[in-house]
Amino acid sequence: MQDAVLAMLAKEPSHGYDLHARLRRSLGPLGESMNRGQIYVTLARLERAGLVVCERADGLPERPERKVYALTPAGQRRVAAWLSEVGWPKPDLAEFHLKLAAAAAARLADPVELVAAQRRELLRRLREAQQTALAESAGSGAGLLLEGVALRLQADLRWLDACERAWSAVDDEVGGG
Amino acid sequence: MSSVAVRACGLVKTHGQGQSRVRAVDEVDLVVPRGQTLAVMGPSGCGKSTLLHLLGGLERPTDGEVWLAGRRIDTLGERALARMRRRSVGFVFQAFHLVEELSAAENVELPALLAGHSLRQARRRASLLLERFGLADRARHLPSQLSGGQRQRVAVARALANDPTVVLADEPTGNLDTAATLDMLRIFEGLRSAGQTLVIVTHDERVAATADRLVSMRDGMFVDDTRLAGSHPRGLGGLIGLED
Numbered sequence: 001m002q003d004a005v006l007a008m009l010a011k012e013p014s015h016g017y018d019l020h021a022r023l024r025r026s027l028g029p030l031g032e033s034m035n036r037g038q039i040y041v042t043l044a045r046l047e048r049a050g051l052v053v054c055e056r057a058d059g060l061p062e063r064p065e066r067k068v069y070a071l072t073p074a075g076q077r078r079v080a081a082w083l084s085e086v087g088w089p090k091p092d093l094a095e096f097h098l099k100l101a102a103a104a105a106a107r108l109a110d111p112v113e114l115v116a117a118q119r120r121e122l123l124r125r126l127r128e129a130q131q132t133a134l135a136e137s138a139g140s141g142a143g144l145l146l147e148g149v150a151l152r153l154q155a156d157l158r159w160l161d162a163c164e165r166a167w168s169a170v171d172d173e174v175g176g177g
Numbered sequence: 178m179s180s181v182a183v184r185a186c187g188l189v190k191t192h193g194q195g196q197s198r199v200r201a202v203d204e205v206d207l208v209v210p211r212g213q214t215l216a217v218m219g220p221s222g223c224g225k226s227t228l229l230h231l232l233g234g235l236e237r238p239t240d241g242e243v244w245l246a247g248r249r250i251d252t253l254g255e256r257a258l259a260r261m262r263r264r265s266v267g268f269v270f271q272a273f274h275l276v277e278e279l280s281a282a283e284n285v286e287l288p289a290l291l292a293g294h295s296l297r298q299a300r301r302r303a304s305l306l307l308e309r310f311g312l313a314d315r316a317r318h319l320p321s322q323l324s325g326g327q328r329q330r331v332a333v334a335r336a337l338a339n340d341p342t343v344v345l346a347d348e349p350t351g352n353l354d355t356a357a358t359l360d361m362l363r364i365f366e367g368l369r370s371a372g373q374t375l376v377i378v379t380h381d382e383r384v385a386a387t388a389d390r391l392v393s394m395r396d397g398m399f400v401d402d403t404r405l406a407g408s409h410p411r412g413l414g415g416l417i418g419l420e421d
Contacts, residue, residue: 120403126386127405134366150383157382 003082005042006051006071010079013055013070016040028142029132043069051075091152093159100167111167119160126153179247182343182374183209183232188241190227190397201227202238203397209343214365214375216385219394225378226347228394232376233266233345234258246342263292267336267344271351273328275320281331282307282316288338299338306334310364326357333364343374350381362387 008019020039024031046052052075057068071079096118103109129149136143190202201224209215217225230236231243234250243251245265253261267288268274275284282303289299307316310330320328329349336344349365350358358381365387368375377384385391386405393401 116401120401123382123386123391123403124405124407126382127388130362130383130386131366134363150386154382 001038001042002046003078005039006046006075007079007082009052009069009071010076013068015066015068016043017066019043019069026141027145028136028140030142030145046075051078091156093156097163100163104167104170110171112164112171115160115164115167119157119164122153122157122160126150126157129153180211181208181244182211182213182246183207183376184242184244185228185232186242186244188228188231188243189239190224190231190236191239200224200397202231204241205397205399207232207392207399209374209376211342211374212372213390214369214373214377214388216388216391217376217378217394218380218382218385218391223394224397225394229345229347229376229378232343233268234262235268263288264339265342267339267341269329269332269336269344269346269349271348273320273325273332273352275328275331275335277320280317280319281312281323281327284320284331285334285338288335292339302338303334306337307331310334324357325353326360329353329357329361330364333361333368337373343376344368346375346377346379348379349377350379350384358383 004023005019008014008022016036016039020034020036023034023039027034043052043054047054047069051072052069053072054067054069057066100111100114103114104111129146133143133146133150136146185205185207188202188205188207189200192199192201203224205228217228219225227236231238231251232245234243234245234253238251241251242249245261248261250258250261275281276287279287282300285303285306286296286299289302290296294302304313304316307313310333312327312330312334315323315327315331320331323331329352333344333349336346346365350361353361362383365375365377365384369387369389375388377388379385389404389406391401391403391405392399393403
């Protein structure tokens with residue numbers, strides 16, 4: 001979020017109000033839950049970190065004292081670094097993997113049941129992402145984002161199938177032995 | 178009119194004889210209310226396609242009952258069963274199964290003609306359906322002149338020709354590329370929101386996620402039954418981790 005807000009200021013100095021509107025446009029229905037307060041909190045943090053400066057601009061009569069935020073040289077360097085960074089959000093698979101192993105070892109829960117519950121949850125999310133994506137007009141930025149969300153959920157669901165096969169086999173061995 | 182489109186009680190289907198006898202479908206009970214879209218998932222050989230064939234009257238159960246729109250169908254004679262299939266069930270198959278010698282429009286007209294409608298009625302219905310699925314300019318093409326995605330859209334149009342009680346789809350995206358699969362998702366979502374009762378057997382999680390409800394099959398039995406409909410309490414922002 002911090003990097004995204006900084007990068008939006010690279011084009012030109014802007015108000016929190018405009019930044020919020022631009023984020024909402026890019027995210028479409030996914031950005032509906034985002035409130036303007038989050039933007040101001042982020043901007044305040046960036047200001048304390050010396051990445052942006054805030055100037056009071058002469059506001060319109062009906063909206064006095066608008067704050068305009070601009071990148072500092074440090075902020076510009078950070079944006080450049082962010083754009084050239086080859087990062088990818090880490091899927092949190094290790095935690096779930098360890099949960100299954102711990103549940104099985106302590107006989108606290110059936111791993112196959114945990115996998116089934118996880119699958120139900122991911123399928124509901126996939127359904128929601130997909131319905132929202134299909135309601136977007138073709139070529140919208142938010143539709144493209146939602147397509148990515150759906151593809152990742154699909155990959156996670158396939159991994160859960162592999163988990164189920166593996167832990168069912170363990171069950172069979174224990175049951176049969 | 179019955180509010181239940183499809184009902185199965187104690188459904189069993191065995192294949193083979195003696196030692197090699199396999200229960201493809203093993204004591205399945207199922208109720209699909211009108212307007213519900215149901216997805217059936219499971220590994221190859223779990224009996225999901227056999228189940229679909231039993232529900233649509235393409236195969237007869239070894240034991241148990243199948244009811245369609247309040248009428249028991251597993252005890253019907255061959256001719257009555259064929260008539261029921263033509264009027265009340267629409268099938269969509271993985272390999273499309275279009276008649277290669279007939280144009281797209283003629284393929285869609287065929288079920289209505291077989292069900293006793295006039296040529297004029299059949300043509301009007303076919304042209305509406307082809308239009309609905311973006312195929313108006315492909316109506317005169319033979320299946321061999323169409324892409325896989327277009328062929329499957331013709332197959333969906335054909336399945337809807339007689340306004341069936343239920344559409345049964347067996348791996349409908351199994352032969353389609355990614356773009357055509359997305360088209361098919363859009364079509365299933367459209368059918369769902371139009372209130373068409375639909376049972377889809379699929380390997381594809383995204384196809385399954387268009388349904389209101391998902392059952393998982395293993396070794397001929399249902400092992401999970403999940404309601405997918407209903408908004409997620411975390412909201413859409415939660416899908417992309419915007420809270421951070």
